[in-house]
Amino acid sequence: MGDTTGEGTQAQVAADTAVQAHEPLLEVDHVTLRFGGVVALDDVSFTLNKGEILGLIGPNGAGKTTCFNAITGIYRPTQGEIRFQGVRITGKKRHHITRMGIARTFQNIRLFPEMTALENVMVGADAHHKTSVLSAVFRLPRHWREEREGREKAEQLLEFVGIRHRINDMARNLSYGEQRRLEIARALATDPTLLCLDEPAAGFTPAEKEQLLPLIRAIRDRGITVLLVEHDMKLVMGVTDRIVVLDFGKKIADGPPAAVREDPRVIAAYLGVPDDAA
Amino acid sequence: MRSAIDRVRAGREAVGAWWQRAPRGVRWAVLGAVIVFFYALPNKEFYQYLGPIPTTGSNFGQVLFTISIYVLLAVGLNIVVGYAGLLDLGYFGFFAVGAYTVAVLTSPVSDLNTQWPWLVALPFALIITMVSGVLLGMPTLRLRGDYLAIVTLGFAEMIRLAATSSEFLRGQRGFNQIPHPPGRYADGTPVFGVLDPRPYYWLVLTLIILVLIGVRNLSRSRVGRAWVAIREDEDAAQLMGVPTFKFKLWAFAIGALIGGLAGALFAGKQNFVNSQNFELLNSIIILAAVIFGGSGNLVGAITGGALVAYLVERLRGVELFGWELYEFRFMFFGAVLIIMMIFRPQGLIPNRRRAAEFADRRREVTVGG
Numbered sequence: 001m002g003d004t005t006g007e008g009t010q011a012q013v014a015a016d017t018a019v020q021a022h023e024p025l026l027e028v029d030h031v032t033l034r035f036g037g038v039v040a041l042d043d044v045s046f047t048l049n050k051g052e053i054l055g056l057i058g059p060n061g062a063g064k065t066t067c068f069n070a071i072t073g074i075y076r077p078t079q080g081e082i083r084f085q086g087v088r089i090t091g092k093k094r095h096h097i098t099r100m101g102i103a104r105t106f107q108n109i110r111l112f113p114e115m116t117a118l119e120n121v122m123v124g125a126d127a128h129h130k131t132s133v134l135s136a137v138f139r140l141p142r143h144w145r146e147e148r149e150g151r152e153k154a155e156q157l158l159e160f161v162g163i164r165h166r167i168n169d170m171a172r173n174l175s176y177g178e179q180r181r182l183e184i185a186r187a188l189a190t191d192p193t194l195l196c197l198d199e200p201a202a203g204f205t206p207a208e209k210e211q212l213l214p215l216i217r218a219i220r221d222r223g224i225t226v227l228l229v230e231h232d233m234k235l236v237m238g239v240t241d242r243i244v245v246l247d248f249g250k251k252i253a254d255g256p257p258a259a260v261r262e263d264p265r266v267i268a269a270y271l272g273v274p275d276d277a278a
Numbered sequence: 279m280r281s282a283i284d285r286v287r288a289g290r291e292a293v294g295a296w297w298q299r300a301p302r303g304v305r306w307a308v309l310g311a312v313i314v315f316f317y318a319l320p321n322k323e324f325y326q327y328l329g330p331i332p333t334t335g336s337n338f339g340q341v342l343f344t345i346s347i348y349v350l351l352a353v354g355l356n357i358v359v360g361y362a363g364l365l366d367l368g369y370f371g372f373f374a375v376g377a378y379t380v381a382v383l384t385s386p387v388s389d390l391n392t393q394w395p396w397l398v399a400l401p402f403a404l405i406i407t408m409v410s411g412v413l414l415g416m417p418t419l420r421l422r423g424d425y426l427a428i429v430t431l432g433f434a435e436m437i438r439l440a441a442t443s444s445e446f447l448r449g450q451r452g453f454n455q456i457p458h459p460p461g462r463y464a465d466g467t468p469v470f471g472v473l474d475p476r477p478y479y480w481l482v483l484t485l486i487i488l489v490l491i492g493v494r495n496l497s498r499s500r501v502g503r504a505w506v507a508i509r510e511d512e513d514a515a516q517l518m519g520v521p522t523f524k525f526k527l528w529a530f531a532i533g534a535l536i537g538g539l540a541g542a543l544f545a546g547k548q549n550f551v552n553s554q555n556f557e558l559l560n561s562i563i564i565l566a567a568v569i570f571g572g573s574g575n576l577v578g579a580i581t582g583g584a585l586v587a588y589l590v591e592r593l594r595g596v597e598l599f600g601w602e603l604y605e606f607r608f609m610f611f612g613a614v615l616i617i618m619m620i621f622r623p624q625g626l627i628p629n630r631r632r633a634a635e636f637a638d639r640r641r642e643v644t645v646g647g
Contacts, residue, residue: 095519
């Protein structure tokens with residue numbers, strides 16, 4: 001039986017590096033992804049620095065979610081590679097990528113609907129647990145220790161995202177907004193260094209979007225780097241440190257929100273007529 | 279009709295809620311009473327007071343043994359289908375592997391001619407069924423849904439055909455003189471004899487209780503959560519760090535192990551194993567039992583397994599208008615399943631989650647959305 005000494009260090013690293021800016025955490029290096037004749041990502045390169053909130057935006061079909069899926073191991077790039085903390089992750093198994101410290105949420109919510117909120121988050125916490133079938137059948141000490149630890153972590157995370165009171169409710173019975181928050185809690189339970197949020201405000205009312213901003217900042221304040229794919233310009237502009245803009249699978253801009261907002265190529269491709277700038 | 283169903287559901291939920299709220303002592307007392315009841319059941323002094331429940335056409339002890347084997351199989355298959363959501367149509371194949379391993383290792387007519395005692399052969403039977411589960415799972419668990427169902431169906435047929443046509447497995451001639459489990463009473467007569475089926479039933483019942491404790495522990499652990507997560511959304515489970523392949527393989531292996539145990543017990547009781555014991559129909563019946571009882575729920579799976587086996591035996595020797603009802607058992611059985619699927623697709627005692635899911639679907643249909 002192995003030990004768990006390796007587990008704590010990752011969270012430790014995450015906490016320590018909250019302040020170390022400009023150190024690349026994730027490097028997307030000349031990634032091209034083709035589906036048959038369709039080029040979904042065309043030679044895209046960008047880096048994500050430790051401790052920042054990076055927005056990934058672009059019009060529909062620009063390749064945002066594809067890029068996301070390449071990072072989390074769902075798609076394998078046709079060319080190029082993706083490195084996380086200097087380690088190549090292209091071609092690694094999905095659950096290994098998660099254990100290395102990349103967690104994500106989904107644009108169309110994908111919880112485990114027939115599990116409770118608590119159980120959903122505990123599945124995330126289990127990513128770093130090692131209870132085997134034998135320790136579970138015979139209820140060995142490791143089982144009890146990890147159950148208790150996972151439960152405490154889950155309770156604390158549900159508190160953090162603000163749905164502690166729904167802890168024993170089925171995920172499917174939660175409201176839309178609560179489900180989105182539960183997804184974030186579940187992803188955080190895997191102890192990520194990088195959290196990828198795929199349109200976390202999709203379908204939200206303006207009031208709900210307003211409440212999401214402090215949550216995203218609070219996540220960053222925990223020392224977690226955030227990659228945010230989002231449609232809502234106001235939200236992206238308000239919360240991100242830097243923005244990468246994709247259009248037709250190509251990167252067309254990369255910089256601080258203010259600069260990106262003024263970039264004529266971005267305006268042409270994405271914003272069209274700048275009606276909200278008026 | 280609906281209101282009747284709703285009333286049954288309300289009643290069940292009331293029982294469930296009562297159980298959740300009941301103090302620990304009361305729960306243990308009820309559980310103890312249930313266990314005592316089932317241990318007492320095969321004694322004539324006890325079951326003669328139970329009215330029409332005991333079977334008339336066959337020895338009730340023997341029937342109870344058959345039922346207990348079905349229950350064990352249903353509990354095993356429930357792990358694979360109910361928890362992990364893997365549609366396995368060839369589960370009975372593992373029962374066959376368990377029974378044949380015992381037969382080959384113990385029977386004097388076997389080519390191996392090892393003639394081991396039953397108890398020595400048992401662990402080998404369990405290991406070999408588990409290995410066969412892993413071997414079947416390794417290439418096939420990358421498939422999903424219908425594809426997996428077809429491959430497992432093929433597996434069960436392969437086992438049956440191997441048993442029928444291989445010289446080593448002796449086809450229809452089969453293996454006889456398979457030894458019984460060990461043990462003697464104080465006066466020297468064996469506990470597990472030829473005439474009295476009750477000790478076998480008690481043995482299986484005891485093992486069922488042990489298996490249930492293990493399965494319950496598993497279901498309330500990291501392993502059980504991983505299984506349900508895989509059933510709910512395999513991709514999301516993977517992305518949350520669940521090594522899905524590993525846990526699916528475990529579900530298969532543990533399911534196979536329990537199936538193999540049932541097979542080994544069957545062989546030890548029956549004394550004789552041949553290829554006719556392993557019709558494909560059995561796989562379907564066990565699956566139907568799990569779905570009938572309520573997939574994903576332990577009590578449901580047990581009830582399903584027990585009812586399916588019991589109803590078939592209960593029909594034996596019962597005549598209606600001069601027809602032996604037993605002859606129509608599968609037709610009757612099919613009709614019950616069809617009616618079930620129309621009026622209660624979540625099974626008799628559904629998993630509370632499944633129940634909610636089905637209730638929701640009904641609402642969606644009525645809302646039209």
